[in-house]
Amino acid sequence: MAFDLKGKRIYVAGHRGMVGSAIVRRLSSEGCRILVASRSEVDLARQSDVEIWMEKNRPDAVFLAAAKVGGIVANDTYPADFLYQNTMIAANIIHSAHEIGVEKLLFLGSSCIYPKFAEQPIREECLLTGALEPTNEWYAVAKIAGVKLCQAYRRQHGNDFISAMPTNLYGPGDNFDIQLGHVMPALIRKAHDAKLSGAGEMTMWGTGTPLREFLHVDDCADACVHLMKVYSDDAPVNVGSGTEITIFDLTQLVADVVGFEGGIKPDLSKPDGSPRKLMSSEKLRSLGWTQKIALREGIADAYKSFLRDRRLDFAREDAAGLHDFRDI
Secondary structure (H helix, E strand, O other), rough: OOOOOOOOOEEOOOOOOOHHHHHHHHHHOOOOOOOOOOOOOOOOOOOHHHHHHHHOOOEEEEEEOOOOOOOOOHHOHHHHHHHHHHHHHHHHHHHHHHHHHOOOEEEEHHHOOOOOOOOOOOOOHHHHOOOOHHHHHHHHHHHHHHHHHHHHHHHHOOOOEEEEEOOOEOOOOOOOOOOOHHHHHHHHHHHHHHHHHHHEEEEEEEEOEEEEEEEHHHHHHHHHHHHHHHOOOOHHHHHHHHOOOEEHHHHHHHHHOOOOOOOOEHHHHHHOOOOEEEEOOOHHHHHHOOOOOHHHHHHHHHHHHHHHHHHHHHHHHOOOOOOOOOOO
């Protein structure tokens, strides 16, 4: 049976993150009441905080998009933080949702839960059939725990808890830090900085040969709302575009969108990660959802968002007397 969101109290955990904020935008047209909580109101890694807030606000449905996220460097630098915080966030919210009788919950996982050398395109059944990619296994283990918690509460208690596994996401609200961000926002930042400085080339991590799949975060949010409405089953559902691109070709595309006309230099001291990671989205397509935002269009939107945020940051710093405001 379809799950109607109209008139429901919907809690979006992680509403300030890239995915959570996109879900909030998407839910604005559903006629529901959106519930959010800042970190100062509730620490999602603390069980007592979560239980008190959930009991007080009693949402009808939950989108669990809260997570500590980052790229290869961040995962390698902060393995304990990635494993502990993400495991606690998932466990606290899922258990509390069960305790107060939440009607439906959608847990946002990640494509990194699948084995490094899984058969491509990666189907949902590949989960736990091989070793993980070492560069992000801490985050992956925590996300696998979240998927299994949803399955366990469904099996033991009959809770309508489901999981969605997004591919590599990008868009407004992303982390454009070169060291800590994911590949797409890091490339946008590199291309932008190289254009401003008049550099003759920009660096690209690794060989550029790995294949990756990308999905705009607003498409992901739309898919999650669709799944919340129509899907109710034990197995996770992949959320992806179904197309892939090499990191080198992606770098060229980003440079073209940003307007950087210099060359691209591989940095072979940096890791490539998995050689290929394309997810099968057949299950999602069979449920009636398709991607709407093309890659070039999405990159342009992400760059526009980056420029807007940079201007706001510079304006705040200028108001504080830190420097003279200038165009970026």
